Amino acid sequence: xxxxxxxxxxxxxxxxxxxLRAELTRARGGKILAFIALFILPILSLNLGVSxxxxxxxxxxxxxxxxxxxxxxxxxxxxxxxxxPAAHFQNSLVPRDHACYTCHTDYTMFGTVHxxxxxxxxxxxxxxxxxxxxxxxxxxxxxxxxxxxxxxxAMRAFEEEPxxxxxxxxMSRITSNQLxxxxxxxxxxxxxxxxxxxxxxxxGGQ
Amino acid sequence: MEMKSRPVMEKRLRxxxxxxxxxxxxxxxxxxxxxPLAFIAFAAISCPLVIAGILLFLYSLVxxxxxx
Numbered sequence: 001x002x003x004x005x006x007x008x009x010x011x012x013x014x015x016x017x018x019x020l021r022a023e024l025t026r027a028r029g030g031k032i033l034a035f036i037a038l039f040i041l042p043i044l045s046l047n048l049g050v051s052x053x054x055x056x057x058x059x060x061x062x063x064x065x066x067x068x069x070x071x072x073x074x075x076x077x078x079x080x081x082x083x084x085p086a087a088h089f090q091n092s093l094v095p096r097d098h099a100c101y102t103c104h105t106d107y108t109m110f111g112t113v114h115x116x117x118x119x120x121x122x123x124x125x126x127x128x129x130x131x132x133x134x135x136x137x138x139x140x141x142x143x144x145x146x147x148x149x150x151x152x153x154a155m156r157a158f159e160e161e162p163x164x165x166x167x168x169x170x171m172s173r174i175t176s177n178q179l180x181x182x183x184x185x186x187x188x189x190x191x192x193x194x195x196x197x198x199x200x201x202x203x204g205g206q
Numbered sequence: 207m208e209m210k211s212r213p214v215m216e217k218r219l220r221x222x223x224x225x226x227x228x229x230x231x232x233x234x235x236x237x238x239x240x241x242p243l244a245f246i247a248f249a250a251i252s253c254p255l256v257i258a259g260i261l262l263f264l265y266s267l268v269x270x271x272x273x274x
Contacts (some may be wrong), residue, residue, distance in 0.1 A: 001237075038260065
């Protein structure tokens with residue numbers, strides 16, 4: 001990041017220098033310098049900026065920076081392993097710096113793009129729309145098992161778990177998303193922000 | 207004709223350099239925060255300024271010199 005910042009600073013200095021000393025472009029060397037300083041390097045710098053902001057937009061800190069997400073962030077620290085996000089977060093089953101994004105992106109070809117558009121919609125609602133209460137926030141579509149199976153598919157602990165084969169064909173219904181991982185009596189305790197005030201919290205991992 | 211077109215081209219280059227410089231400075235400022243508004247500032251201010259500067263530079267290369 002420091003190198004990227006330094007690179008962009010150099011590009012700024014070059015662009016302004018060429019702008020202020022435009023008469024340099026009367027010479028052949030000046031023309032080449034202008035092409036590099038006002039075309040090639042700004043494109044590279046902008047690309048760095050896009051890349052950096054896209055990376056930042058997947059961070060847990062970014063997701064939780066809106067006040068309405070506070071309780072969802074708290075749910076990662078609930079001292080109860082039945083809370084699915086808490087169990088994943090506290091046991092480092094998801095990268096803590098990218099905890100929200102890891103589960104809430106779509107693992108499809110354009111999943112990242114869809115996630116970004118959903119993020120833009122959230123920003124619109126946060127600043128220009130009516131912000132709902134945390135307990136009223138729902139997913140746009142039911143959570144797809146594909147996102148769970150991105151990590152859990154073919155995992156021994158997942159395949160050999162007796163609860164996943166309680167009934168004939170249950171495993172195939174899970175893998176084909178016919179039976180949600182978050183079905184009642186399965187992993188149905190997720191963020192549960194409506195009851196988060198009564199929970200106790202894990203103090204570690206800060 | 208060549209002499210007359212130079213100041214116009216150089217004026218455009220000045221503006222291009224200024225737009226790119228200001229755009230990239232705002233890009234650096236948005237890196238201070240990890241916040242949705244920083245992303246919006248980058249997308250709504252930095253990107254248009256830098257792209258406008260690049261396009262102005264390209265336009266200065268291909269635009270015909272002013273009529274004598």
